[in-house]
Amino acid sequence: MNVFENMRTALEGLATNKLRAALTMLGMIIGVAAVVTLLSVGQGVQVTITNQIEAIGSNLLTIIPYQPTGSTQPAQLTDADAAALEDPFNVPAAAAVAPAVQGRLAVSQGSQTIDLTIVGTTAAYAQVRDVKMAGGGFLDANDQANQTLVAVLGWQAYLDLFPDGEYPVGQTIIIEGAHLQVVGVAEAKGGIGLGGNQDESVYIPLSTAQARFFTSRALSGQGVLSAIYVSAANSKDVNAAIQEIGTTLRTTHNLAASAPDNFQVVSQTDVLSAVSQTTGVLTLFLGAIAGISLLVGGIGIMNIMLVSVTERTREVGIRKAVGATRQDILVQFLLEAVVLSFLGGLLGIILGYGGSDLISSLSAQLTTVVSAWIVVLAAGVASLIGLVFGVYPALRAAHLQPIEALRYE
Numbered sequence: 303m304n305v306f307e308n309m310r311t312a313l314e315g316l317a318t319n320k321l322r323a324a325l326t327m328l329g330m331i332i333g334v335a336a337v338v339t340l341l342s343v344g345q346g347v348q349v350t351i352t353n354q355i356e357a358i359g360s361n362l363l364t365i366i367p368y369q370p371t372g373s374t375q376p377a378q379l380t381d382a383d384a385a386a387l388e389d390p391f392n393v394p395a396a397a398a399v400a401p402a403v404q405g406r407l408a409v410s411q412g413s414q415t416i417d418l419t420i421v422g423t424t425a426a427y428a429q430v431r432d433v434k435m436a437g438g439g440f441l442d443a444n445d446q447a448n449q450t451l452v453a454v455l456g457w458q459a460y461l462d463l464f465p466d467g468e469y470p471v472g473q474t475i476i477i478e479g480a481h482l483q484v485v486g487v488a489e490a491k492g493g494i495g496l497g498g499n500q501d502e503s504v505y506i507p508l509s510t511a512q513a514r515f516f517t518s519r520a521l522s523g524q525g526v527l528s529a530i531y532v533s534a535a536n537s538k539d540v541n542a543a544i545q546e547i548g549t550t551l552r553t554t555h556n557l558a559a560s561a562p563d564n565f566q567v568v569s570q571t572d573v574l575s576a577v578s579q580t581t582g583v584l585t586l587f588l589g590a591i592a593g594i595s596l597l598v599g600g601i602g603i604m605n606i607m608l609v610s611v612t613e614r615t616r617e618v619g620i621r622k623a624v625g626a627t628r629q630d631i632l633v634q635f636l637l638e639a640v641v642l643s644f645l646g647g648l649l650g651i652i653l654g655y656g657g658s659d660l661i662s663s664l665s666a667q668l669t670t671v672v673s674a675w676i677v678v679l680a681a682g683v684a685s686l687i688g689l690v691f692g693v694y695p696a697l698r699a700a701h702l703q704p705i706e707a708l709r710y711e
Contacts, residue, residue, distance in 0.1 A: 326606045329599030330646025334680045336592035338654025344585030346670035365530040368566040377564040380524035383554050392550040395543035400427040400531045403516045410476040411463040418459050419503045422511020430533040438471040438486030445507040453482040457490035458501035480514055600687040607639050607695035639692025647684025
């Protein structure tokens with residue numbers, strides 16, 4: 303018997319009990335739909351976070367303090383470190399350097415009081431972190447030199463402090479009792495990274511921040527920084543900039559040749575790599591959870607196929623009596639199981655697409671992604687489950703003795 307004849311026989315067997323076949327496929331449909339939906343969520347999370355990180359710029363380098371194991375000296379970055387990095391003779395591969403000190407503080411405007419990230423920095427921050435203005439201007443050199451009481455609002459900070467949509471430039475906000483005039487509002491960016499969400503930040507001059515809010519000093523008397531942001535001249539200069547930064551900071555920190563770095567230079571590539579690993583584990587975890595329902599669907603197929611073999615014992619006996627081989631019987635029942643799971647898989651993929659679109663429509667922050675590999679994986683796994691869980695019932699049918707089968711009532 304050829305494959306087409308076996309397929310026709312298998313489909314006729316399934317058509318005989320349409321309701322039972324539909325209920326059997328239901329388990330596979332739900333399982334595949336769960337796999338497609340949850341994997342699309344995992345993919346969507348990865349793409350969303352990656353896009354937000356890339357929005358910051360591929361040339362960005364973030365320098366943060368790092369406490370080496372066993373070291374008793376506090377790891378700090380200071381104004382002197384930033385000044386050394388700003389010297390083009392020390393770091394010629396750098397296009398701009400922006401020192402920053404930051405922390406969460408209560409910010410008030412009118413009846414609104416909200417905890418926001420206060421970032422004390424310089425005018426170069428706008429270039430380094432690619433800050434574009436929706437209104438007004440950013441900080442300038444005079445603000446830094448004169449400790450001016452001015453502030454630039456991130457987009458979300460503006461929405462939180464001015465919920466009625468008032469024009470903010472020229473208005474006054476209060477940070478820990480200090481009155482600062484708003485001079486600009488940054489466009490929505492959504493980028494995340496080691497510096498946090500820029501949209502939820504309030505930018506003030508570094509000198510003002512160190513004099514009024516973040517007053518910690520190093521033993522040298524220099525102001526302590528939370529981070530130093532460096533923009534490489536271009537993506538090809540990132541590695542050169544990292545080496546030059548390392549050499550310069552080891553010199554300013556007076557580190558011996560054998561001493562480990564007490565600072566860390568993080569590139570956007572490092573951040574993306576860490577995020578990819580984390581979201582990859584998340585996607586795998588979600589897929590494993592959904593895979594449990596596929597296993598349940600496979601067990602359901604095996605159960606129904608065993609029932610089908612029992613019900614059709616006499617049919618098997620008749621087919622063997624007229625010349626059907628064990629292989630013919632085996633292929634027939636295997637095809638029935640595979641067809642059940644494959645059709646259930648196709649319907650599950652369609653349902654999974656719908657579930658993925660529904661999640662995207664309900665979440666403004668997450669766009670789910672149904673990749674081609676997810677569809678191929680779901681369809682392939684569904685067919686494989688039908689094949690694996692159909693083997694035992696098919697073998698049982700194939701090994702029925704014709705005489706015993708014909709006697710079966």
